[in-house]
Amino acid sequence: MSRIDLNSDVGESFGRYKLGFDERLMACISSANVACGMHAGDPSVMRRTVEKALSLGVKVGAHPSYPDLQGFGRRTLDMGPDEVYEFTLYQMGALDAFLRARGSKLTHVKPHGALYNDVYKRALKGDRTYCEAIASAVKDFDPSLWVVTLAGNVTMEIYASLGLKVAGEVFADRAYNPDGSLVPRGVKGAVIEDVEAVVERVVRMVERGEVEAMDGSAIKGLSFHTICLHGDSEGAVEMAERIRKALSERGISIKSFAEP
Amino acid sequence: MSRIDLNSDVGESFGRYKLGFDERLMACISSANVACGMHAGDPSVMRRTVEKALSLGVKVGAHPSYPDLQGFGRRTLDMGPDEVYEFTLYQMGALDAFLRARGSKLTHVKPHGALYNDVYKRALKGDRTYCEAIASAVKDFDPSLWVVTLAGNVTMEIYASLGLKVAGEVFADRAYNPDGSLVPRGVKGAVIEDVEAVVERVVRMVERGEVEAMDGSAIKGLSFHTICLHGDSEGAVEMAERIRKALSERGISIKSFAEP
Amino acid sequence: MSRIDLNSDVGESFGRYKLGFDERLMACISSANVACGMHAGDPSVMRRTVEKALSLGVKVGAHPSYPDLQGFGRRTLDMGPDEVYEFTLYQMGALDAFLRARGSKLTHVKPHGALYNDVYKRALKGDRTYCEAIASAVKDFDPSLWVVTLAGNVTMEIYASLGLKVAGEVFADRAYNPDGSLVPRGVKGAVIEDVEAVVERVVRMVERGEVEAMDGSAIKGLSFHTICLHGDSEGAVEMAERIRKALSERGISIKSFAEP
């Protein structure tokens, strides 16, 4: 590939609480997933985040969540699919208003935290209702939007079969099993902390289209359009800067999947 | 006048809590001010309310509020004007998403409760910042929207001078001072409870374009485009039904101010 | 038995939202489970509810919940056991303050909604962590308090083995399987709506210490100390009044399990 999208979760501050290094991080990426007030973010944070993203030419996506500020959207809440649809639509609209106010619009949607996980975990077990609920919200709002989901997961097919544009996502610093699934966080080595190793992985992902599995084997044929970076710590944002630089030096452009 | 708009606050249920007689009330009115989740309403309630309104041909407006669910948006919260702008924009976008999902869009915006009051009370004291914040949010979102405010109040001129379409609002069951201001709720007689008296007032408002003041004198030249009805009690919704009937019998059509 | 406790969930109004017929209901019962602000209730509602309960001689218990106002505490939220401990303790303390201000104190604790269900469902599957978290919160706050749980369920033993006083609860209007488990709500006949039938069941429960199963057989040996009544509808509170009357006429006193 001669281009790749880099995406990050941003706009996760709230009121007095500052989280993340959004400005530095947004200078590295092409797609920003902006919190919509349910797990993080508030209208003031959303406005500032959107304005900063637009000024940097970063595409803005909604990052809808279960309504759980205290748990940061990381705890499963047993909602019905109708509620998933309604809460997703609400959050997309709320965020889009700030883009609209600046003459822009949403580019994509990526569910957050436990909702992101529950969509694909349910789908793996044959329960497509959450995935369909997200898909309906996106289509009803704007059928030209992209949905971001776990690369290689069945949700990619489900979203596509429902007529949506889908961006498969891989993780720069997460270890993979040979079958393309993520090594669970609890397992030793699941998160790769060595910056050089992560940079090398990312370059290999983009240049050869393959992800190195934990056992050293190469996972080929994984369809992915974007790499997820973190920015909630000093170290994370430095890693993002290194990745950006390494890709640029190799002539790989950082560009949203939504751009032609 | 041969036509008038009737508006009501609806969609003020929340989760398990049901408030108001929305279905019956929406059958009487032409403009619905729908709660956006900050003083009342949640994504599920908003969806149902929007769908019901559209099915009845009722125009939908946003009813943004201070974020104060426990106080039902009736307590002043000392926000800065920037926050008023941001919270209004957020709520407009969130509600509009449900309309957009059904191929429709917002028609108007009417601030709720303490925010509604603070906008015009501040303006009366020469502080236009809240009024301008609401105006900016509306213009930035969609400059073709109407804003609803207290008839005869200085906010009507401010909104108009900022390029917005303004609908002045009178109250069916509230007593007026001869100068066109509302008799404060604490004063005896401030709220008129006699159904016949209210119906007669409304007919006079529409047919002659004048409001009867508390002392019996006629307030003339008050520019108004809509009459506010309530539906939060059995009695209120019956009054709304009586008003609708009385106007219809006189050949007066109930039509949104936004319609040509 | 010549005495029985009747318990109900009360204080579930919130701000502008009124829920239930608390005054009438509290005149029928001996134990009130008062919402603590997480699924329902707010400090004003809690104060009024506590004062009313005390004036009627009704014992007050905490009714802690997952923090989910919009879902009324009826949706599972995947908290860790530490969080269950902390949120339970918080809610107990908050409610107890209103009792303390009137020279009284909590008598019992009964988890609400999804939390109530999750405690016993997890215990049935061998996961005692939630049950132990509730037990720790109760013991750390006041080891003389009672815990209310589903009669016949393993949680009764767990709580008792941890040194707590346990009150087993049966439901006046819910059908039972012959093994003493509740017929799930989805099943036809799971909720008994015929007032006479419910009254008769309750009398039989108390007089003979047995519950009639759905197939007509008698469930004997079920250890229970309290019967749960509802009051969230006109019909429910009338049923409660009928039950109270029927028991009184038979000389059965309505008395908290905590009273000697």
Next chain:
Amino acid sequence: MSRIDLNSDVGESFGRYKLGFDERLMACISSANVACGMHAGDPSVMRRTVEKALSLGVKVGAHPSYPDLQGFGRRTLDMGPDEVYEFTLYQMGALDAFLRARGSKLTHVKPHGALYNDVYKRALKGDRTYCEAIASAVKDFDPSLWVVTLAGNVTMEIYASLGLKVAGEVFADRAYNPDGSLVPRGVKGAVIEDVEAVVERVVRMVERGEVEAMDGSAIKGLSFHTICLHGDSEGAVEMAERIRKALSERGISIKSFAEP
């Protein structure tokens, strides 16, 4: 004086959001004002904060606030005095539960942010209702508790006249007018940032019982029992550590006003 109390606001993290350097700060002070979940803090944060305070021998007070997490309790919310009473009582009880669970209890109450300010500003204008509401909540909960308020302010007399123990509070880094009132934050020089100057001020306050006014004059006869320190930035906590050290070197003990 040979002893003084140092107090700080702590426990103001929330969920994923970390705020302040609580551990370092609590090693410097004798009284901790712990957030109770309304402007900051959650049950998990409260538990950890209480446990840390107790392990360090720091006295714990409640830091009740308007319910405004997004505004961090810094915006006035126009509550009625009954609500102030009820929300204060709720928060005191919730926090006390964590102390009680560790065999301890509250020592004092200090309203937070806008509520703190509104109590004394209203009192200055002759409106004692908020002050009385706080006083009632404290007395109803535990009449042996102390209330912390602005030194020299009329609220000191009001609280005392209502039978409460009152601790007057001065600020280490805030400039004072010659009449003993605080220089408003907007004014240049209102906040003293020079560490040496602040340390010197504090020493003078304690050793001579006087506060230096902005014009260099000495404010004498100001009755105060505690000095407020901040810990929400690296610089603030270093200042606190310097103050602690300077006082210790002069043989002044850091001790809660509640200790004999």
